[in-house]
Amino acid sequence: MTDLLPPLWATLRGAPEELHRLHVTGPPTTLTSTFPVTGAGAAAVGASLLAATLGTGRRVSLDTRELAVALRSERYVRRDGRPLGNPFDPLSAFHRTADGWLRLHANYPWHRAAALQVLGCTEEEVPAAIAGWAGVKLENALHDAGGIGAAVRTEAAWRAETGPPPAPVEHRVVGDAPARPRRRPRVLDLTRVIAGPVATRTLAVHGADVVRLDAPDRPEIPLQSADTLPGKRSALLDLGSGRDVLERLLAGADVVVTGYRPGALDRFGLAPEELAQRHPGLVIVTLSAWGHRGPWAHRRGFDSIVQAACGIAVAEGEPDAPGALPAQVLDHATGYLGAAAALLALARQRRDGGSHHIRLALAATAAWLQGLPRQSPDAAAEVDPAPYLQELDAFTLARPPGAVGGEHLAWRPPAPSFGTASPGWLDE
Structure with a gap:
């Protein structure tokens, strides 16, 4: 093994x-x-x-x-x-389309609302409505409306559409910087759902001071916040109106972890190159669903959606229906790899200097898994x-x-508590 x-x-x-x-x-x-x-x-x-x-x-x-x-x-x-409760909404499932299957994601209210808007029906009518659509056409319509879904593809079809798979972890140096002194790492956590929060909770259990920020108008699913917040402090901050607070946190951080689509946070000054210029010596970890290259780079996605699109659902399914991995392994494995990459890059920075950028994606982890025996x-x-x-x-x-x-290993206090902390570092 x-x-x-x-x-x-x-x-x-x-x-x-x-x-x-x-x-x-x-x-x-x-x-x-x-x-x-x-x-x-x-x-x-x-x-x-x-x-x-x-x-x-x-x-x-x-x-x-x-x-x-x-x-x-x-x-x-x-x-x-x-x-x-169950983190999966009843609509977050495989649905038959006119030409195959589609996996829908409706766990968050705004994604659920987008799906119902595109389908133009009530919740009870969703399966029948989806059955009238071609899978890729509905997939595109959901994306355009701010929703999330993926037509089920074979691995060969996915590769033909997206090209060669990326490495599971990519590392690059994005700026010169002197080596920083060794201290308890400070981690700014700008992630949601599972992969990013698993990475940052892993950093927390190994001793990092982790502050997670969420937008005030984007509440987290209670089960997910309880599962992924132990050992962290969770604060609410509008990144647009709270730029001064954000900049103060960035100035004190050693590691910044983001879990959004590539470029989605650039308007807040959080592009890796810009961060490296303003705060030399940072380790920046970006996790996304589909990676930063290719036709899907700017699409929303989650573990179950990546499984459907890349061919895992077909491999795990039966002849008449797609299936799923026995756990959200793409999320969890990507999270642990993100933590490992951050820690190794932090050690490298403290030894050799530089500003370091680590890229991971659920689709890259999926390709790695598919390439194993x-x-x-x-x-x-x-x-x-x-x-x-x-x-x-x-x-x-x-x-x-x-x-x-x-x-x-064991979780350290504080206990999970979404949005109740002040956005600052412990030893400031």
């Missing part, structure tokens, strides 16, 4: 002599899939553990059972012992989550995966 890590670690520009420190235990498969989901997840999480302990010589370990729970962490969130989807035994859960105030959460020096 650990044979997937060396080439991935090389892509991250990690030193090969660090690899021996990771020890993986547990069943080789804990998540049933035609893809090596367990191994891919172990490689991504393992990379984050190695990056967080770089140069220490400390042993890091991971059990594939705790990995299975961590990659589906949203399923285990409880508050006062009660579930916080396939396996027979024999059913894996269901993992008992109880040993891998943690209580944090009123919340029950999946424990962060892995151990350092034999000590299991």
